[in-house]
Amino acid sequence: MTRGISRRSALSGGIAAGVAVAVAKPAAADVEIGYAFRHVTVVDVISGRLRPDMTVVVIGDRIVAVGRSQDIRVPPGVLIHDLPGKFLLPGLCDLHVHTGADVIDLPLHVANGVTTIRDMSTEPRHFEMRRRVEAGTLLGPRWVLGSRIIDGIPSLWDPNFANIVKVSGDADARAAVRQAKSEGAEFIKVYTRVSPVSLNAIADESRKLGLPFLGHCPDSVPIETAVDLGQRSFEHLFWTFYGTSRKEAELVERLRDLDFRDGDYNSWFTAMHPIEWEAAHTHSPVKARTLFAKFAARGARQVPTLALHNVLDHASAYRPENDPLRKYLPKSALDLNDFVLREFYLKGRTPQTDAEWAALWELRLGLVGEMHRAGVQILAGTDVGTGEIYPGFALHEELQHLVTAGLSPLAALQSATIEPAKFLGTERDSGSIAPGKLADLVLLDADPLADIANTRKLHSVSLRGKYYDPAARQKLLDDVEKAAATMPADAVTVSLCPCHAGAH
Ligand SMILES: [Zn+2]
Known part of the structure; x- marks a missing residue:
């Protein structure tokens, strides 16, 4: 991981990618304002096209720029994750x-x-x-x-x-x-x-x-x-x-x-x-x-x-x-x-x-x-x-x-x-990868359009402005496993499914 140090702002990167980017002002380089996935393949779930070697910049909890890696200059304060070979899907x-x-x-x-x-x-x-x-x-x-x-x-x-x-x-x-x-x-x-x-x-x-x-x-x-x-x-x-x-x-x-x-x-x-x-x-x-x-x-x-x-x-x-x-x-x-x-x-x-x-x-x-x-x-x-x-x-x-x-x-x-x-009714905010949308994202190790089973090859996840890299994602699973092992036997943990399960 490296921190973006280019003098070009996220705004110019956005324009290069053909989109407007609302970043008021780059932060000081030591203040983390977001993260970027660089050299990823974006899965365009609307057209069905794969867009290789893309950079997606996230500031706060929103995507602010999506464009070819060569065109996007990541602003200061944005942590860069170089992820060649990874496929980026909407959440x-x-x-x-x-x-x-x-x-x-x-x-x-x-x-x-x-x-x-x-x-x-x-x-x-x-x-x-x-x-x-x-x-x-x-x-x-x-x-x-x-x-x-x-x-x-x-x-x-x-x-x-x-x-x-x-x-x-x-x-x-x-x-x-x-x-x-x-x-x-x-x-x-x-x-x-x-x-x-x-x-x-x-x-x-x-x-x-x-x-x-x-x-x-x-x-x-x-x-x-x-x-x-x-x-x-x-x-x-x-x-x-x-x-x-x-x-x-x-x-x-x-x-x-x-x-x-x-x-x-x-x-x-x-x-x-x-x-x-x-x-x-x-x-x-x-x-x-x-x-x-x-x-x-x-x-x-x-x-x-x-x-x-x-x-x-x-x-x-x-x-x-x-x-x-x-x-x-x-x-x-x-x-x-x-x-x-x-x-x-x-x-x-x-x-x-x-x-x-x-x-x-x-x-x-x-x-x-x-x-x-x-x-x-x-x-x-x-x-x-x-x-x-x-x-x-x-x-x-x-x-x-x-x-x-x-x-x-x-x-x-x-x-x-x-x-x-x-x-x-949330299409403005979610459902695909585009500037302005929420940065709810999934990174995969393999192409899900080639084989749908590849959605299980999860690498990492982004949600609410936070990036769960592979270690953080694994920790989520480990913490659940620990919680499950220590939860009292009489804990009410499952909402009985009134569709197909039942009260007893
Ligand atoms: Zn149900």
């Missing part, structure tokens, strides 16, 4: 997480280059945690927080499950939306058993309050209807199968009438399976085309959470005790994960249903590929916080699954960078 985004312990989940995201997360079962403590992150007293990614989960009655969840709001009918549903708004929610999360009347009310009240609503598609609502109502994103793939089945009307009726006990997730999960199986085997390409055209036209996004489906579909074969990532979670979280796997995913399975679940995995990959080709925007989300899905690491798995499903490596990268930025 990654995981749009479907359930956050557990502050000193576990949050640094694991950051160490894995995940610099933005969207929490899908927000609790009051998350707002407090986010305040600490923004104040700089807790390390964590940028964090989009929504409502508590809004479900119908009966719900998949135990009535005492604190994080769920259950609504029945118009007035109830509207009140839940207003309450969420007053609590600071940035979106409304709808869930599996919301009734058609309640969903209409949620859609209308959310629109009045200027909040997007998104989440699961309620079982009793055709997915096309939810798109028409303005639902912004659809999590997981169950309902996409129903909506592309030539028997959709009949299947949605059967789903609506499912006989399951209030608060008994596994009974719903078990009863739903044959319906999903039938839907996936009565797939109508014509119906799919119509639905996907509507998704694309309305800008509704699909967040397939393949990382989650991979666990669900292969749960019987999964051996969590062999997972090398276990060292990063405290015992209480591991116990809960194992409980969830056993009681929610595996209970009641037979060799036949095991085989069916495994076959569904292949069909899910096909469905995601079909949606992508039809112009539906796919977004990366993992369902971190559910059984056996590890913060940060899972996003890289998701990218790999998306490529297996038929996305190009570029499209997969877009699903975790520029597309989430567009979706969240």
